[in-house]
Amino acid sequence: MATSPGMARLQAETVLREGAVPESLPDALTVTRTYEISRDAFLLRLPMGLAFHYRRGAGTIYACAASVSDKEVSLFFDGSVYGAIAWLNGLVPLHASAVSHAGGVYAFTGVSGEGKSTLAAALARRGLTVCSDDVLVLDLTEPGEVMAVPGHRRLKLWADALALTDRRSDDAVRPGIDKFYVADQIPFDAQPLPIRRLYMLQSVVNADPGIGPIIGADRFAALRSAYYRPQFCSAIADQADYFATASRLSSAITISRFNRSRDTTDFAAGISMIEADIRGTHG
Known part of the structure; x- marks a missing residue:
């Protein structure tokens, strides 16, 4: 199976085991009510009685109250902890879901609730392969290519999606939450692929839907808004590295805005629109 330096590093660092979690980090750069880095x-x-401690080269230790389920442990480890591990190992996590086509990855980002996972689930129905759900990690190790690392191999959708x-x-992602893991068998990528396009999702009201390029300084701003847990990056990166990374990504990735109606009667037309764009722009 093909891999990349970043993918190998992430796999080695995402080891999870139960044990004792310290009260604080002695060398913390940022301290908040819920996290230190x-x-x-x-x-x-977390207030629910769940705690994680990751240290580079040693993996992650977690401790939890008896009321915390294994699914809740996995949910938070696969989210905030996973994002922190990526940033701390020189990778760039995006708040994005993604599919692949013709050897490249096409990602969707936007504020929570914009339908990133829904797009991936719908496009998988049309023969595209899912690369990642909710968090997409980018590997900048190769000088000429930005690689997308395959993510967690399950989709999560709200009931309406x-x-x-x-x-x-399948099971709810957390007790009392109307969001569920998808029970269907969905094809997922197993190897890293170059990222080709990043779509910024935006709902439109009383306007024509469409897909158009984001250009100029807006590209830089759009990319930074796509970062997953950007506060973690801000805490550990100096300004020069921060802007150098964003500049490289904004020049390497085509960034488009996908305006579409959120009316359910327009859903199939929106999926057809982005499917045509993906299948027509590879290579």
Whole structure:
């Protein structure tokens, strides 16, 4: 199976085991009510009685109250902790879901609720392969290419999105939350691929839907808005490295804005629009 230096590093660093979690990080650069971060470690403490401690080269230790389920442990480890591990190892996590086509990755980003996972689930129905759900990690190791690392191999959808995409629900992601893991078998990428395009999702009201390029300084701003947990990056990166990374990504990735109606009667037309754009712009 093909891999990349970043993918190999991420796999080695995302080892999780139960144990004792420290109260604080002695070398923390940022301290908040829920997390602390240093140049080589991350500490997350949640009010529900769940805590994680990651240190580079040593993996992650978690501790939890008896009321916390294994699914909740996985949910937070695959989210905030995973994002912190990526940033601390020189990778760039995006708040994005993604599919692949013709050897390249096409990602969708936007504010929570804009339908990133829904697009991936719908496009998988049309023969595209899912690369990542919610968090997409980019590997900048290769000088001439930005590689997308395959993400967690399960999709999560809200109840209304399950109906829209004709998917079956599995367990809820958390007790009392109307969001579920998808029970259907969905094809996922197993190897890193170059990222070709990043779509910024935007709902439109009383306007024509469409896909258009984002150009100039707007590209830089759009890319930075796509970062997953950007506060982690801000805490550990100096300004020069921060802007150098964003500049490289904005020049290497085509960035488009996808304006579409959120009316359910327009859903299929929106999926057809972005499918045509993906299939017509590869290479």
